Amino acid sequence: MRFDGKVALVTGASRGIGRAIALALAREGANVIVNYSKDDAKAREVVDSAKSLGSRAIMVRADVSNPMQIEEMERVVREEFGRLDILVNSAGITFRRPLEEVPYEEWRRVMEVNLNGAFYVMRTFFKLMADSGGGSIINIASVAGYIPMVGSGAYSPSKAGLIMLTELAAAEWAEYGIRVNAVCPGPIETDMLREEFTEEQLEIRKRLIPLGRLGRTDDVVKLVLFLASEDSSYITGESFIVDGGMAVSYYLLMEKLFKMGKKILEQP
Ligand code: NAP
Numbered sequence: 001m002r003f004d005g006k007v008a009l010v011t012g013a014s015r016g017i018g019r020a021i022a023l024a025l026a027r028e029g030a031n032v033i034v035n036y037s038k039d040d041a042k043a044r045e046v047v048d049s050a051k052s053l054g055s056r057a058i059m060v061r062a063d064v065s066n067p068m069q070i071e072e073m074e075r076v077v078r079e080e081f082g083r084l085d086i087l088v089n090s091a092g093i094t095f096r097r098p099l100e101e102v103p104y105e106e107w108r109r110v111m112e113v114n115l116n117g118a119f120y121v122m123r124t125f126f127k128l129m130a131d132s133g134g135g136s137i138i139n140i141a142s143v144a145g146y147i148p149m150v151g152s153g154a155y156s157p158s159k160a161g162l163i164m165l166t167e168l169a170a171a172e173w174a175e176y177g178i179r180v181n182a183v184c185p186g187p188i189e190t191d192m193l194r195e196e197f198t199e200e201q202l203e204i205r206k207r208l209i210p211l212g213r214l215g216r217t218d219d220v221v222k223l224v225l226f227l228a229s230e231d232s233s234y235i236t237g238e239s240f241i242v243d244g245g246m247a248v249s250y251y252l253l254m255e256k257l258f259k260m261g262k263k264i265l266e267q268p
Pocket of ligand 1: 011012013014015016017018035036037038039040062063064065089090091092093113117140141142143184185186187188189190191192193
């Protein structure tokens with residue numbers, strides 16, 4: 001199997017995209033570390049599923065925004081496995097609010113988890129990964145790191161920062177055999193999306209996506225596995241959008257709006 005004998009840490013792996021990535025890596029032979037911050041029961045379910053796939057899986061509760069907890073997680077991984085080959089930074093949060101109403105504390109929290117958290121984890125695990133002969137880091141950013149996602153406060157800035165962090169680390173760590181890439185999903189059907197938007201809003205979004213559907217965790221997983229594997233051994237510092245064509249649909253949306261134009265012009 002593709003990842004036989006490899007050790008993979010996935011942050012934010014108790015639910016959603018991180019969970020799907022952890023299980024896919026386990027299915028292909030990796031021993032996985034399931035990181036999460038709150039929900040022990042959900043993390044345990046992921047570990048049990050990974051074990052049933054033959055993975056030597058463990059769960060580690062650690063808030064990625066807390067460097068001391070990350071250091072403790074590194075100690076556990078070092079003790080349990082003695083190496084790290086694949087690191088996927090998937091832990092992330094978002095809030096919906098107009099920019100002028102975003103409380104400073106909420107802004108700081110989103111930056112802490114989405115951007116600083118990824119940095120703390122990368123920095124803390126750098127040595128173990130370098131000592132393992134290198135590896136692959138995949139940061140789950142967002143298409144919102146390229147296109148300002150209105151009403152989501154610090155989310156877009158945090159993901160834009162994560163894309164640049166990816167490029168910086170790729171340049172600095174290539175000499176250690178560590179590749180660093182980012183995956184930038186559009187709307188993917190997970191708790192995060194369902195908490196952010198109503199059913200009606202999701203239906204509208206779905207209809208505006210050129211490929212005609214919301215993304216599934218599997219759409220992200222396939223790319224992550226490619227970036228984690230030797231198949232991408234000459235690729236580093238890149239960011240890949242997985243959004244059903246959403247990011248390139250500006251003029252397509254214009255065309256649709258032109259057709260609805262009369263209604264819009266009727267509005268004050
Ligand atoms: P989700 O369903 O809300 O799951 C979030 C995961 O992150 C959970 O396992 C959660 O565990 C964990 N987590 C949250 N805060 C954490 C922290 N401080 N430390 C450690 N773990 C933490 O989210 P998702 O939709 O799978 O999103 C995963 C990633 O993809 C995020 O970075 C998100 O920004 C990005 N993304 C998602 C979409 C989308 O449409 N879903 C689109 C673009 C990008 P606990 O519950 O235990 O805290």
